[in-house]
Amino acid sequence: MSDLVVLVEDAGADVMTARRMLGKLYPDVTLEHFADGEQLLEAVAERSPTSWWPRLFLFDLNLPGRSGIDLLRAIGDSPWAAIPKVVLSGSASAGEVQRCYDLGAAGYLTKPMGGEQLKRTWETIGRYWFEHAAPALRPDGYEWLADGERPASGP
Amino acid sequence: MNDPTTGPAFGAATIDDCEREQIHIPGSVQPHAALVVVRDGAVVQRSTNLEAVLGGTADASTLTDLVGADVASLVESLARSGDRKRQHRRVTAPSGDELDVSCTATDDGRLLVELEPVAGAREPARDFQDLVTEALTRINTATTSAAVVEEVVAFVQELTGFDRVMGYRFARDDHGEVVAERRRDDLEPFLGLHYPASDIPAQARRLYLEHWLRLIPDAAYTPVPVEPTLDPDTGAPLDMSSVAVRSVSPIHCEYLANMGVRASMSISLVVEGRLWGLVACHHYDGPHRPSVAVREACEFVALAASVMLGARRSEERTARDGEVQRIQRLLAEKLLLHTDLVDGLTADPDALLGLLDASGAAVVVGGRVQTVGATPTDDELRALCESLADADLEAGEPVVTDCLAELVPSWNAPDTAAGVVALPLSSLQRNYVVWVRPESRREVRWAGEPAKAIVRTDDGGTRLAPRGSFAEWVETVGGRSRPWDDAAPQILAETKSMIATHLTRSAEQLAQLNAELVRSNAELDAFAYVAAHDLKEPLRGLANYATFLAEDYGDVLDDDGRMQLDLMLKLSERMTGLLTSLLDYARIGRSDLQRTDTTLGALLDDTRSFLGGRLADTGGELVLENDGPLDADPELLIHVLLNLISNGLKYNDSDTPVVRVGLTVPSATERGATLLRPSVIDEHEPPVVYVRDNGIGVPADRIEEVFRVFRRLHNEQAYGGGTGAGLTIARRVVERHGGVIWLESTEGEGSTFYFTIGSRP
Numbered sequence: 082m083s084d085l086v087v088l089v090e091d092a093g094a095d096v097m098t099a100r101r102m103l104g105k106l107y108p109d110v111t112l113e114h115f116a117d118g119e120q121l122l123e124a125v126a127e128r129s130p131t132s133w134w135p136r137l138f139l140f141d142l143n144l145p146g147r148s149g150i151d152l153l154r155a156i157g158d159s160p161w162a163a164i165p166k167v168v169l170s171g172s173a174s175a176g177e178v179q180r181c182y183d184l185g186a187a188g189y190l191t192k193p194m195g196g197e198q199l200k201r202t203w204e205t206i207g208r209y210w211f212e213h214a215a216p217a218l219r220p221d222g223y224e225w226l227a228d229g230e231r232p233a234s235g236p
Numbered sequence: 237m238n239d240p241t242t243g244p245a246f247g248a249a250t251i252d253d254c255e256r257e258q259i260h261i262p263g264s265v266q267p268h269a270a271l272v273v274v275r276d277g278a279v280v281q282r283s284t285n286l287e288a289v290l291g292g293t294a295d296a297s298t299l300t301d302l303v304g305a306d307v308a309s310l311v312e313s314l315a316r317s318g319d320r321k322r323q324h325r326r327v328t329a330p331s332g333d334e335l336d337v338s339c340t341a342t343d344d345g346r347l348l349v350e351l352e353p354v355a356g357a358r359e360p361a362r363d364f365q366d367l368v369t370e371a372l373t374r375i376n377t378a379t380t381s382a383a384v385v386e387e388v389v390a391f392v393q394e395l396t397g398f399d400r401v402m403g404y405r406f407a408r409d410d411h412g413e414v415v416a417e418r419r420r421d422d423l424e425p426f427l428g429l430h431y432p433a434s435d436i437p438a439q440a441r442r443l444y445l446e447h448w449l450r451l452i453p454d455a456a457y458t459p460v461p462v463e464p465t466l467d468p469d470t471g472a473p474l475d476m477s478s479v480a481v482r483s484v485s486p487i488h489c490e491y492l493a494n495m496g497v498r499a500s501m502s503i504s505l506v507v508e509g510r511l512w513g514l515v516a517c518h519h520y521d522g523p524h525r526p527s528v529a530v531r532e533a534c535e536f537v538a539l540a541a542s543v544m545l546g547a548r549r550s551e552e553r554t555a556r557d558g559e560v561q562r563i564q565r566l567l568a569e570k571l572l573l574h575t576d577l578v579d580g581l582t583a584d585p586d587a588l589l590g591l592l593d594a595s596g597a598a599v600v601v602g603g604r605v606q607t608v609g610a611t612p613t614d615d616e617l618r619a620l621c622e623s624l625a626d627a628d629l630e631a632g633e634p635v636v637t638d639c640l641a642e643l644v645p646s647w648n649a650p651d652t653a654a655g656v657v658a659l660p661l662s663s664l665q666r667n668y669v670v671w672v673r674p675e676s677r678r679e680v681r682w683a684g685e686p687a688k689a690i691v692r693t694d695d696g697g698t699r700l701a702p703r704g705s706f707a708e709w710v711e712t713v714g715g716r717s718r719p720w721d722d723a724a725p726q727i728l729a730e731t732k733s734m735i736a737t738h739l740t741r742s743a744e745q746l747a748q749l750n751a752e753l754v755r756s757n758a759e760l761d762a763f764a765y766v767a768a769h770d771l772k773e774p775l776r777g778l779a780n781y782a783t784f785l786a787e788d789y790g791d792v793l794d795d796d797g798r799m800q801l802d803l804m805l806k807l808s809e810r811m812t813g814l815l816t817s818l819l820d821y822a823r824i825g826r827s828d829l830q831r832t833d834t835t836l837g838a839l840l841d842d843t844r845s846f847l848g849g850r851l852a853d854t855g856g857e858l859v860l861e862n863d864g865p866l867d868a869d870p871e872l873l874i875h876v877l878l879n880l881i882s883n884g885l886k887y888n889d890s891d892t893p894v895v896r897v898g899l900t901v902p903s904a905t906e907r908g909a910t911l912l913r914p915s916v917i918d919e920h921e922p923p924v925v926y927v928r929d930n931g932i933g934v935p936a937d938r939i940e941e942v943f944r945v946f947r948r949l950h951n952e953q954a955y956g957g958g959t960g961a962g963l964t965i966a967r968r969v970v971e972r973h974g975g976v977i978w979l980e981s982t983e984g985e986g987s988t989f990y991f992t993i994g995s996r997p
Contacts, residue, residue, distance in 0.1 A: 094773070171776065192776055194780070195779030195781075199783055
């Protein structure tokens with residue numbers, strides 16, 4: 082089963098960039114796109130971690146309606162809390178960066194502007210999250226744990 | 237006894253006696269009349285000329301013996317009839333000669349009887365009641381003070397026949413001016429001359445208030461003693477205040493002689509209980525004695541004139557009040573039309589000057605000086621206001637002085653400002669409205685030289701000498717102006733409240749404007765933030781698509797096409813930089829300050845880590861010189877330090893770029909020519925942070941430019957480029973902290989940036 086990356090991004094050019102860069106670098110990775118936070122939350126409300134378990138969330142910070150900050154909070158309180166969440170933003174202010182990390186963001190990246198920077202950023206994302214970092218375990222993964230280590234009740 | 241300076245009761249007058257000279261107890265009379273002091277009908281003292289006056293029958297011990305029962309009883313009844321005012325009747329003496337008898341009753345019941353022969357006295361042949369009536373009519377219809385004085389002078393001259401009759405008016409400082417004159421055609425005019433106050437000593441002016449007419453028919457007279465000199469019962473000297481024929485001060489006779497005056501008469505003009513002036517009469521060719529009746533007529537007309545002067549004076553005061561009110565209304569209108577106080581007050585120069593009848597005026601506000609009329613220089617006016625504030629003279633009250641040098645000894649009174657009125661608007665900020673008048677020597681012709689009224693005697697003492705020279709003399713004692721109007725304090729109080737109203741209105745307008753400005757600034761910041769942020773998105777798309785284009789179709793493009801794509805990318809990068817700066821700038825305006833008690837050293841450590849490799853790349857050094865506490869938003873302040881330090885390293889051609897950072901005190905900062913900073917820094921302000929580099933420096937004429945947004949002094953490629961917003965952002969951070977930032981620089985040697993951090997509000 083191929084890795085799934087969930088992208089919440091309202092800007093078409095940024096969505097296209099992500100698709101292209103990921104598609105070129107990691108053709109096996111599937112990108113699921115939501116144009117705003119509302120759509121994501123509506124979708125997850127109907128889904129179960131057992132059938133839908135992304136490898137990575139990518140949130141744009143400035144979204145219409147619910148912001149990336151709101152999504153960090155919402156996903157952090159959901160069954161998908163364990164999945165790494167990376168924030169992408171057009172600009173970085175120290176206050177925003179801090180707030181994102183406080184809410185459990187696994188990373189905060191300033192969106193690159195073309196050229197080498199563009200390439201390097203996506204290579205770094207892919208190499209780290211898809212090649213080096215261990216994936217978060219979905220609930221049905223508990224079965225390989227010893228009896229005593231299993232949560233009392235799975236979702 | 238013939239020496240006028242050694243009359244019976246006078247020794248040689250010394251300066252110590254000058255104001256104390258006891259002119260009311262001379263112990264002698266003038267020869268033209270005799271004096272008899274009567275107690276209970278008995279003669280207790282008499283002047284030694286009594287025989288001569290009465291025609292030989294002076295050897296008597298009672299008044300009845302002397303003048304006959306009829307006259308004696310008349311005198312008694314006259315003296316008892318009214319109050320102690322002098323009464324007069326013309327009688328025939330036992331000798332058959334006509335006598336003018338005047339008498340006064342004293343508090344202790346004595347009668348002072350003056351006997352003056354009618355023979356030898358000057359009197360018009362016809363009944364002069366018509367003249368009196370005419371004069372009274374003219375005085376009554378005179379419309380100004382000057383015209384009243386003119387009429388009384390004309391009347392006295394016509395009736396008495398003195399060679400010269402002058403209207404003499406006392407100024408507030410008691411010096412006198414000749415304001416009206418009738419004279420013999422061949423005489424030199426005295427009109428317009430000023431006489432110093434010492435010419436008529438204070439005790440003489442007091443006597444003049446009580447008794448309105450003095451006569452010296454012959455200034456060259458020999459005083460006639462009164463015998464016995466002291467009252468035989470009480471042993472007291474005889475108080476002759478109310479005696480018209482009393483002998484006068486020898487100093488006065490000397491004064492008259494110096495003027496060539498042989499006979500003199502003066503009549504008081506009294507307004508509201510104050511000696512307004514005199515009708516002064518001079519005769520030159522010989523003795524001159526108007527009769528008692530003529531003198532009484534003069535006194536009567538002078539009394540009428542005094543009453544009219546009082547009336548005219550209140551009218552003139554009312555007219556002046558009206559004029560002041562008109563000017564105040566005018567100024568109020570001007571203030572309404574001008575939001576700026578200085579402009580409003582000086583909009584109509586005549587109004588500001590006319591308010592206090594000044595020759596110059598100035599408004600000094602916040603070091604700005606606006607003048608009208610003849611004033612000292614701006615610098616002198618600023619210094620004057622400083623002095624007034626330093627001397628703390630006014631305690632918020634206006635200063636009104638005709639001699640500023642007395643109040644502020646350091647004031648080297650320029651000709652234009654010997655007298656000053658200063659209305660403090662705010663003594664704290666040393667703001668004043670100032671009115672000035674020049675030295676009065678510029679305006680006044682003095683008669684004689686006032687400074688020479690005192691001469692040294694051979695024995696080393698000083699003696700009062702009547703002024704010897706009467707050629708016109710311009711007084712050289714400087715530094716004093718014509719005195720200000722008595723109503724000045726009232727006018728100033730009204731003016732101040734008018735200004736206060738204007739300032740209140742201005743403050744309200746200013747507060748309103750400020751609120752609007754704050755709102756529009758906030759909107760502008762919000763706009764800049766959103767614009768910068770949203771502009772980045774399409775820009776990012778452009779840059780990314782350019783990248784993809786190069787990747788996908790690079791091999792079908794020629795070198796020129798690939799270069800153009802590359803250039804698009806570079807331009808995108810540059811625009812990103814600009815937008816990031818704009819975002820930072822807007823963000824500083826929008827975010828709240830997160831102030832923390834920290835130290836410069838701690839902030840510098842963080843800054844160093846942000847600098848990262850840049851320090852090593854340039855081979856530069858960053859040195860902390862004086863550490864100390866700072867109360868600031870660390871994130872923003874690091875932004876400032878980062879900016880100043882990287883500028884210092886970047887714009888630097890030295891082998892080893894060095895940036896020194898530290899705290900200093902305001903007074904230690906140099907005031908070089910290439911200084912951009914506010915002129916005043918309060919010593920109590922927190923310390924100053926400096927960032928000093930050994931870089932390329934900034935040319936003096938370009939220092940102001942460095943803080944302007946997106947302004948770069950070098951081309952894009954030189955010194956690693958930059959958006960040119962760094963210093964603008966630094967200044968905004970400092971200003972958000974209530975501080976100021978400025979720069980001292982010498983081209984080729986380096987720059988030092990200074991900034992302060994204000995206290996928490």
